[in-house]
Amino acid sequence: xxxxxxxxxxxxxxxxxxxxxxxxxxxxxxxxxxxxxxxxxxxxxxxxxxxxxxxxxxxxxxxxxxxxxxxxxxxxxxxxxxxxxxxxxxxxxxxxxxxxxxxxxxxxxxxxxxxxxxxxxxxxxxxxxxxxxxxxxxxxxxxxxxxx
Amino acid sequence: xxxxxxxxxxxxxxxxxxxxxxxxxxxxxxxxxxxxxxxxxxxxxxxxxxxxxxxxxxxxxxxxxxxxxxxxxxxxxxxxxxxxxxxxxxxxxxxxxxxxxxxxxxxxxxxxxxxxxxxxxxxxxxxxxxxxxxxxxxxxxxxxxxxx
DNA sequence: CCCGTTTGGTTATGCTTCATAACTATCTAG
DNA sequence: CTAGATAGTTATGAAGCATAACCAAACGGG
Numbered sequence: 001x002x003x004x005x006x007x008x009x010x011x012x013x014x015x016x017x018x019x020x021x022x023x024x025x026x027x028x029x030x031x032x033x034x035x036x037x038x039x040x041x042x043x044x045x046x047x048x049x050x051x052x053x054x055x056x057x058x059x060x061x062x063x064x065x066x067x068x069x070x071x072x073x074x075x076x077x078x079x080x081x082x083x084x085x086x087x088x089x090x091x092x093x094x095x096x097x098x099x100x101x102x103x104x105x106x107x108x109x110x111x112x113x114x115x116x117x118x119x120x121x122x123x124x125x126x127x128x129x130x131x132x133x134x135x136x137x138x139x140x141x142x143x144x145x146x147x148x
Numbered sequence: 149x150x151x152x153x154x155x156x157x158x159x160x161x162x163x164x165x166x167x168x169x170x171x172x173x174x175x176x177x178x179x180x181x182x183x184x185x186x187x188x189x190x191x192x193x194x195x196x197x198x199x200x201x202x203x204x205x206x207x208x209x210x211x212x213x214x215x216x217x218x219x220x221x222x223x224x225x226x227x228x229x230x231x232x233x234x235x236x237x238x239x240x241x242x243x244x245x246x247x248x249x250x251x252x253x254x255x256x257x258x259x260x261x262x263x264x265x266x267x268x269x270x271x272x273x274x275x276x277x278x279x280x281x282x283x284x285x286x287x288x289x290x291x292x293x294x295x296x
Numbered sequence: 297c298c299c300g301t302t303t304g305g306t307t308a309t310g311c312t313t314c315a316t317a318a319c320t321a322t323c324t325a326g
Numbered sequence: 327c328t329a330g331a332t333a334g335t336t337a338t339g340a341a342g343c344a345t346a347a348c349c350a351a352a353c354g355g356g
Contacts, residue, residue, distance in 0.1 A: 008210045012202045013195055016270045017286065018176055022191070024292040025173045026216060028166055043170070044313080047161060054160045061333060062156045068174060070315060075335060097322045097333040122164045125292055136284045138165065144172040144273055192342080209304055218344060223306060245304045245351045 028125065035121045039114040040084060044069070046114055048077045049103065052087055053111050057100045059092070086110060176273065183269045187262040188232060192217070194262055196225045197251065200235055201259050205248045207240070234258060 013019040029043065036046055044067075051063055064074040078101065081087035086107030092098040103111065126134055161167040177191065184194055192215075199211055212222040226249065229235035234255030240246040251259065274282055 006203075006205075008199070008203050008206050008214050010199060010202075010214050013198055016266060017274060017282065017289075018180060018266075018270055019195070020286060020289040020293070021169075021173060021176065023216065024289040025169060027293050027295075028169065032166060042312085047167070050161055051156070051158060054158075055156045058156050059333075066156050066158050068171065069313090071334070072316080072336080073314060095323070095333080099334075118164060118166075122166055125295065126165060126288070127295065128291055129288055133284050133288060134165065136281050137288045138168060140274070140277055140281060140285045141165075141168040141172040143276055145168070145175050147175075147273065147275065190341085207304075217342090219305070220307080220345080221343065243304080243352070247305075 031125070032118070032121055035117050036114060039110055039117070041110070041114055045077050045080055046118065048074070049081055049086060049107060049111050050115070052081070052101045053103050053108060056102050059098045060101065061098075063101065081107070179273075180266065180269055183265050184262060187258055187265070189258070189262055193225050193228055194266065196222070197229055197234060197255060197259050198263070200229070200249045201251045201256060204250050207246045208249065209246075211249065229255070 010019075032043055036042055039046075041049065047067055048063060051066060052058065055062075060074050060078055061071050063069075063078075064071045067074075069077075078087060078089065082089060084107075086104055088102050088104060089099040090102060092100045126137075129137070158167075180191055184190060187194075189197065195215055196211060199214060200206065203210075208222050208226055209219050211217075211226075212219045215222075217225075226235060226237065230237060232255075234252055236250050236252060237247040238250060240248045274285075277285070
């Protein structure tokens with residue numbers, strides 16, 4: 001028999017919605033990373049690629065602001081996408097400081113495939129919840145995000 | 149006028165519940181860190197302290213398992229709590245390999261105060277949501293956590 | 297009882313995310 | 327024209343997390 005037969009309980013922490021959210025987020029993040037790994041993407045590079053595909057020509061600083069990431073860190077993610085041949089940093093004729101980000105054909109291709117996988121993952125994650133329940137979750141997440 | 153007057157949109161990413169959850173979690177985490185900072189605690193040290201207060205005598209490895217943290221990393225958090233004088237590592241007479249974790253009086257005191265602050269934070273975070281909506285959110289988070 | 301295996305705690309190391317400071321080049325406003 | 331702001335970059339450090347390796351102690355089959 002073990003030294004501690006008494007069971008350990010996190011019931012007190014379970015009372016906090018934030019604690020449950022963190023645990024759920026852990027699982028979600030690990031699962032999503034597994035989903036994206038075959039495409040050579042991670043959560044942040046996928047988000048970055050998505051923003052570039054959907055907003056062609058945008059600047060890195062706009063990207064950073066939209067994704068709540070520091071400009072300094074965005075450099076790394078754009079670097080990785082550029083080195084993979086999925087994104088290009090074109091000079092911006094209107095502002096020689098800025099870059100205009102565009103995706104390549106290969107980038108659009110991998111994005112389409114990855115997006116389908118992420119959509120499937122998102123659907124699977126909410127499997128068993130009714131549409132109105134999902135709507136409630138979205139509403140709650142929105143409140144938490146802006147409410148601070 | 150700026151080079152890019154066209155507005156940047158993350159609408160495509162907003163379609164994913166996971167993306168909204170990550171953004172909400174970012175805000176939550178930053179806000180909770182601010183809440184805990186006056187007490188000299190962070191999310192993980194607070195969770196660790198809570199588990200020790202609520203489960204006196206438990207072993208570090210039990211703690212790690214309950215909080216989904218590697219044993220190797222748990223060492224650091226227990227170290228910090230011990231150095232702050234809030235937790236003690238007592239020898240376990242039944243198993244000389246193991247440690248029995250207990251909180252000190254000072255540890256119980258700071259925990260009570262921090263817990264009240266975290267409870268207030270959790271309540272404020274969900275302000276504006278009905279009880280049944282909160283229940284739905286809890287249910288969804290539970291599904292995501294175990295569903296994988 | 298002996299010895300291989302397992303377990304508990306620890307140390308070291310590396311990766312990812314994130315924040316900050318500092319620098320250069322460029323733009324903008326007075 | 328000059329001062330200050332902005333865009334991109336580099337360097338650095340903190341936190342969270344994972345893995346491998348190590349030692350001491352416990353366990354279990356022969």
